[in-house]
Amino acid sequence: MTLLEFSRIVLKRYRWAALFCALLTFACAVLASQAVPEMWPVEAQVLVVEPVVVHRLANPFAAVPSSPDELKSVPELLKSRERLVSIVKRTGLIDQWDAGRPWPLKLKDRLQVAVLGPVEEKDRLEALVAILDKRLSVTVEANKVRIFVEWPTPELALALVENTLGTLLQLRAQREGKTLQDAADALDVQLLSVRGEMDERVNRMKATLLKPGGWAQLESDKDQLFRDQSRAADLMVAAEEKRISAEVFRQSNTLRFNLVRPPMRPREPSGNGHFVRVVTGVVASIVAGLVGALMLALTSRRILSGNEVKTVVGLPVLSALRQKVKERVLPTRKGLLLWLLVAIFTGAAVGFSKGRFAVSILPPLAFVGAWLLWTRPLKWPFLLLALLAVTLDDPTDRAYVGVWQSPLFAVGRAFFGNVALFTGIELAILGLTGLMVLRRIWMPREQLEKLDPIRGQAPRPLQLALIGSILAVGALVVMGMARGGDFREALWQFRALLMLPIIASLALYALDIPKDLPKLFGVLVVGSLVKALLGIFFMYAIAFPQGVYPPHTTGHNDTMLFVTAVVTALTLFWEKPIRRHFWLMLLWVPVIALALKLNDRRIAYVDIVMALGLIAWLSPMHEMKRKLKRVAVALAPVVLLYLAVGWNAPHSRIFGPAQKVRSIIAPAEDTEEESSNVERDIENYNLTKTWENNMFFGQGFGHAFTEYVPSNDFRQSGFGHVGHNSILWLMWIGGIFGFTAVFAYLAVALFFLGRALPSTADWRQRVALLVSLSVIVTYLMQAFGDMGTQSEMFDLFVGSSLAIIGRLATRVNAWKVPAALPVQDPEAITV
Amino acid sequence: MSKLLLLSICFALVSVPLMASRDAHPVRGLKRALLGVLLFNLFYVFLLRVVIPRVG
Structure with a gap:
């Protein structure tokens, strides 16, 4: 019997249950979608380019400042707590707390006020800063800064991005201009100090001029004075350059930022449009209805197919009579619970994800997957896990040295990457182990024996x-x-x-x-x-x-x-x-x-x-071993000779294998292998x-x-x-x-x-x-x-x-004591 | 030489149980295998502290 036939029987018997499950799923989806606010995305992109020409014209001898290293710190600076608080205050988010807030959350707020009293502004500010921190994204790619935010109202989303953008321009202007001005000030201090020394030296020279025999000292002071004068001139030029740079920076700051994508008021919220959402909701509800009916059928303790007869009785079904079942079959409690859970989870997934198909369809598939895991031999998921482990890219092992990503990379990242304390593969293993323990505890031995090979363990x-x-x-x-x-x-x-x-x-x-x-x-x-x-x-x-x-x-x-x-x-x-x-x-x-x-x-x-x-x-x-032994004995001198000749022939292709052997046993000096060996020895x-x-x-x-x-x-x-x-x-x-x-x-x-x-x-x-x-x-x-x-x-x-x-x-009874041997502890050697 | 001595623990972990498995009595063989591995591990301390520093 095919799966299609089985589904047909299930649908026929539980058609009303399937329909109600689908309707309930749709209702849950509508309810859940109301509980989650629409999110309006706004994005701005800024290309940061140094105005090289302006720098060269204004200050030809100074290096043009480079931005990549400095840009790296921009996300951290823009998302610092102080900046977020300032953005929240400037955009007036606190006063617009209710704007775009869905009715379930408004209801929750009212209940909270009724029970605990009004919320303090300080707490509301903290909450908004935390939300903004989560929803505001600032990323840097090469010379481009991307600012993105999703907010329940389009006006506020736009205001948030504009504010962040303003902060970015201000921040750079303040920081870089200040750094240059500080450098110029430091040079001025040095210049003053040198000039002070020069004045002291001139006074000393005047005093020495009148003393007899002071010519040697005078000569030395004169040389030093010339050197100081030259240094003072250098310092003055350097300070002037810095001041010009600061001024150029201040004047040309706007030229540095090219707004490649200005923030615009969004026309549509994030995610799918209404039509796609409805279609996804309908499809997910139909699938949920089918799965709900399947759950009722599987837990009904009724035989529905010939395959089940064969499993239970152990005999093949030769023929079947088609007869309409008149008896009313009441669902079991377990079945009803599963039916209800399928509807609620699927509806919630559709509503909360705003109709994302992959997320919406996940809960009913998860129920089917869980049922398959529980009712099928454990070797299949284990073998699947092993197959994934040996085929997927492992990013933690620097697969392809980070130069390339194979088509299996994305799954590999989820599989080998950290998920929740453990990696994906570790969680899968722990899950299967939990399932194994559950089966051993829960399942009757007769049923378990039909599923897993519990006899003949180690x-x-x-x-x-x-x-x-x-x-x-x-x-x-x-x-x-x-x-x-x-x-x-x-x-x-x-x-x-x-x-x-x-x-x-x-x-x-x-x-x-x-x-x-x-x-x-x-x-x-x-x-x-x-x-x-x-x-x-x-x-x-x-x-x-x-x-x-x-x-x-x-x-x-x-x-x-x-x-x-x-x-x-x-x-x-x-x-x-x-x-x-x-x-x-x-x-x-x-x-x-x-x-x-x-x-x-x-x-x-x-x-x-x-x-x-x-x-x-x-x-x-055996024959093969005997032959191999003979060949090995015959070839031993040749191999030794080859190794001896190739030991000191590092650039010969013919002696490549000999060099490989040497790199393992005693690598030559100043090679990568030798350096690696030394590092290992130190460790x-x-x-x-x-x-x-x-x-x-x-x-x-x-x-x-x-x-x-x-x-x-x-x-x-x-x-x-x-x-x-x-x-x-x-x-x-x-x-x-x-x-x-x-x-x-x-x-x-x-x-x-x-x-x-x-x-x-x-x-x-x-x-x-x-x-x-x-x-x-x-x-x-x-x-x-x-x-x-x-x-x-x-x-x-x-x-x-x-x-x-x-x-x-x-x-092969490897743990069994041969009968002729004396046994000290017979109980200890039972298999 | 010192590398081989360091590696000896891997050889011992493989060869000691394989050799002990030839014992006709499985319980006695297993005891020998585990005890042999433990004793070699203790001997390894001696190798690391006394022999390997001298060999270099």
Whole structure:
């Protein structure tokens, strides 16, 4: 049965409810629109240009003043409290308090007066200043100042912008003219002082002239007098120049401001016109009516479709009889409540947003989304989240070095940017985790089993280690705060660390491994290719043609994505050398390799080598491993020779890889890599030196490490709040015990990986385990090299890997004691 | 050399649990893994305070 058919049945059965819901929505929309005043926008734009010709003619030897730096402070000055108070008073806003005020707010004012007495003028002024501060916008772009305001009456809006504009002209005239006059006055003071010295010297010379043997002193005074005279002349000229500049500035001030957009009385209020508002209201009401009916149907506990019969009984429906239902079905309380909420929220959204379509349609869609989230497996939103994380631009990671924005930038900004204490992705994760907890508490087990794979969860030690990590982070936050730490800084420090075990718990609960492995593989393929192609496009189509050579393409965090893609492609062929995997490797790896090269993260190569080395070490001896061993032994001398020759050949293209190896191990002097290594060494020294204060229990979150040795990277590390070497940084924060508690789940997961791998016969599951190992290694290396514990994308990769390891470990009974072995505590080892 | 010593904590965090997983008894193996990691972390303090400053 299609969704359309289902909707048809629902509409047929609940047509009156749908109609009433639509009407109620429309009524709410009308009511809400009355409660919000119309806003009238007025804008003015001023282009600030120095009258160069006037300056040159009036004062040819003085530099023409430059405005960009000074313009930066204009918004702050214009929106200072004193200025706002002055604008409010000059425009008479207090006397026109009621102008344009909607009737619900007027009613509220009357009630307030009746109950609490009349409002004092002082309080009204404060309220108006706060409102004006919010509604008046002053921005500067290059040499242009934009003043914009929205106010409930067009006349007042115009008056506000005109006043602000007047203040701008006055402000500049006062400030700059005064600065120049002050400079001239200071020069005059200096001139007076020099002249005083000259007079004293002349008097002394007169006295010396009559004394015998005073010729030497006379000669010296004469020289000094000439020098003073020359200095006095310079000072006089400089002071005169300043005075001329001040006068020129005063006279030419009006020439400097070109009003490119004068303020005009607005003809229409902000937002959509009446016709569009009505159409939006009607459309939103119809959608709300449909959703309201859907809510009633879904909560009616009645079977409406064949699909529901199949879900409940577990048998397919072979045929259906069309019969008119005569029985009156009364809605449930829950259904009625939801129906009412849909109407009220949608109506409010239409009214308050003045008919903005996207906002108006959001509430009914949110209800449908919430219903889908509650009734569908949790793996879908989790996988969607993972897909978004690996495809969207991350502005916090300086994607495309700020030179370009991909089409995915806007969503990426909302996703990775700060929303309310946490970022968008973190809030989504916390929301899903809340949903997971709610489902476990609320939903009957039989119903839950049909939705999420609650059987076959990870072995208990891994679950306990994840909880332990969350508790350890919490304890370190409390400890840090107790020692006077700053909570806002602490939040930046701990949130990604806290997210990892949360994501892992969510993935463990939601993902059905090995059934969902292809879906995770799909996310990796799509994400890595989208990012790689965008990165390549950026370099060859945007950056290089402009002569820009950026240090990276998509961002530091994509190292994890690219490394995992390369390792997955190679491991697939390693574990199952078939034609399909060969072609996959041949098509996938070169694209990712080019993206890796352009992204230019040296640590990525180290990650790949280490991961592949570990995979080769852990794999049992098979044909491929045997061949690789032989090739490695045969090529070892050639590679060593190549490295030895290429070690000191910095400009050779042939020895480029050898130079890359050198830049990682021991970079040549006076190179960028060497400078970066030195900065890291200094930071590591500062970290370890600070850590020495409390090596076992640490400092707690919310503090900064001490800069014993000055470092250029200190600003990059949030002035000591976040270390590039996250391992040493976490050791300083948590001490040895805190560090071990926070990362214990990695040790437990690797322990289970080691136990599960030999027992896993299926090559797909083996590949999944080996790639999970690679993800953990990359995470640790990135943590060691470049703030790896600060990325949510890393958290998603590691969390998914822990889910794979945990689920597969349970599947192969990795936590089960073999029957022949003595058991000390039988209860402790139940799966 | 000092860089390798600094990095040794990452190697230990990976290799100690993997080696402990070879124990036939899972509970004993897990205890060894966690204890091994903790002991290495304590040894790391010694490396940082005594060995690395001398190696340079």
